[in-house]
Amino acid sequence: MNQKNDKWDELLVKTCGLTSPGMVKSLLSIKECETLLALISKANGNFAKANKPFNGLKIFKDRRQDNSQNERFVNDPPHDNEALTTWYKRFFQGEAFGLIMNFLEVYENEIVEEMAIHVAPLLEKRGTPWAGLSTLFFMGDYGYTPFGVHRDSPGEDGILFHLGPATKIFYIWETDVYNKLTNHAESYHNVEEILHAATPYILEPGDAISFPDDMYHVANTEEFSVSLVLDYRRGAKNTIKERLIKEMLKVNIENNSLLEHVDESELLSALDFQKESEAAVTRLKLRLGSNGGFDKKSRITPFTIDLAGTYKLKAPFRLNVINQQENKVLVFSRGHEIFTRQSSFLVEVIESLNSGESLNLPTLNIEFVPDSPSMTVFEFIIKLGETDVLEKV
Ligand SMILES: [Fe+2]
Numbered sequence: 001m002n003q004k005n006d007k008w009d010e011l012l013v014k015t016c017g018l019t020s021p022g023m024v025k026s027l028l029s030i031k032e033c034e035t036l037l038a039l040i041s042k043a044n045g046n047f048a049k050a051n052k053p054f055n056g057l058k059i060f061k062d063r064r065q066d067n068s069q070n071e072r073f074v075n076d077p078p079h080d081n082e083a084l085t086t087w088y089k090r091f092f093q094g095e096a097f098g099l100i101m102n103f104l105e106v107y108e109n110e111i112v113e114e115m116a117i118h119v120a121p122l123l124e125k126r127g128t129p130w131a132g133l134s135t136l137f138f139m140g141d142y143g144y145t146p147f148g149v150h151r152d153s154p155g156e157d158g159i160l161f162h163l164g165p166a167t168k169i170f171y172i173w174e175t176d177v178y179n180k181l182t183n184h185a186e187s188y189h190n191v192e193e194i195l196h197a198a199t200p201y202i203l204e205p206g207d208a209i210s211f212p213d214d215m216y217h218v219a220n221t222e223e224f225s226v227s228l229v230l231d232y233r234r235g236a237k238n239t240i241k242e243r244l245i246k247e248m249l250k251v252n253i254e255n256n257s258l259l260e261h262v263d264e265s266e267l268l269s270a271l272d273f274q275k276e277s278e279a280a281v282t283r284l285k286l287r288l289g290s291n292g293g294f295d296k297k298s299r300i301t302p303f304t305i306d307l308a309g310t311y312k313l314k315a316p317f318r319l320n321v322i323n324q325q326e327n328k329v330l331v332f333s334r335g336h337e338i339f340t341r342q343s344s345f346l347v348e349v350i351e352s353l354n355s356g357e358s359l360n361l362p363t364l365n366i367e368f369v370p371d372s373p374s375m376t377v378f379e380f381i382i383k384l385g386e387t388d389v390l391e392k393v
Pocket of ligand 1: 151152217
């Protein structure tokens with residue numbers, strides 16, 4: 001962990017606090033890269049099983065986006081425990097390809113579990129961005145990025161973790177140099193023509209690179225490789241306002257009586273606007289904080305409680321509590337909201353889980369009496385389990 005902490009310090013120094021391009025060697029170990037590669041393969045399988053529209057999936061064949069491949073992908077994703085290096089050979093049969101998938105965390109909880117640990121030191125140093133963290137990944141043997149030299153969406157400062165197996169070269173241009181060379185082109189396909197003016201960064205498995213969202217860049221991977229991007233999403237002001245408004249509508253949800261006529265000057269105070277917008281900020285902070293900084297809540301998973309078992313919270317997630325009216329509490333767990341009855345027993349359980357202690361269920365002496373404090377705790381633990389925040393010790 002300390003070593004990881006030093007690597008993040010190194011990246012922050014090299015990038016002047018993520019405001020200029022920079023890279024660090026071996027932010028992830030080879031073993032961590034292998035774990036993430038296996039999880040990405042699993043996420044791809046889950047994506048196919050979800051059988052939703054092809055949200056966030058882009059497949060390029062012979063350097064062109066080919067939507068007909070999406071259907072094939074959903075019908076023939078990586079099998080359980082099949083390595084991506086085996087799958088892509090079977091699927092693309094030697095043809096140059098590229099594949100991008102956004103919001104990877106929606107398809108596999110373990111990716112968030114893994115990445116939240118890696119990124120925790122960065123969040124401690126820089127804080128959590130208000131639009132939360134997200135992940136996407138690229139894989140392929142496409143040579144230069146199929147859509148040419150480009151820049152990313154505003155506010156999406158990415159940290160790219162290269163997972164290998166092959167080396168990838170990243171090229172970044174100073175904005176004024178790029179504009180002069182391309183006459184302000186939005187993207188540029190004759191990559192080699194302007195390559196002389198770029199700074200190359202050679203990424204081996206485990207290396208990480210970060211650059212500001214407004215810088216033009218392109219990657220080159222001649223042989224098969226995979227990179228995972230962690231989006232550190234600052235979010236445009238309107239995006240954050242929208243999130244806060246959503247949270248605000250949940251503050252004091254029961255107090256929704258008809259508004260008596262008030263003058264314009266009294267409307268905001270009659271709606272408790274100031275107080276409730278502050279409560280919305282707290283809610284957003286606690287929601288993201290419960291989920292390692294990630295925006296998308298975990299996938300709900302079936303959970304069978306073992307009454308003889310011992311459980312603890314998966315690091316670095318936390319249970320964040322807001323007291324509600326009428327003896328109720330709201331607990332955020334991996335982005336989900338759990339409402340339950342307040343009791344000193346419940347507070348004790350939450351505090352011990354948050355401090356990293358293990359919870360041995362037999363020692364709780366649960367009495368299966370409806371509405372009893374121990375029954376509340378029992379029901380609460382089941383709900384926690386479904387949010388995939390618990391691990392068995
Ligand atoms: Fe990009």
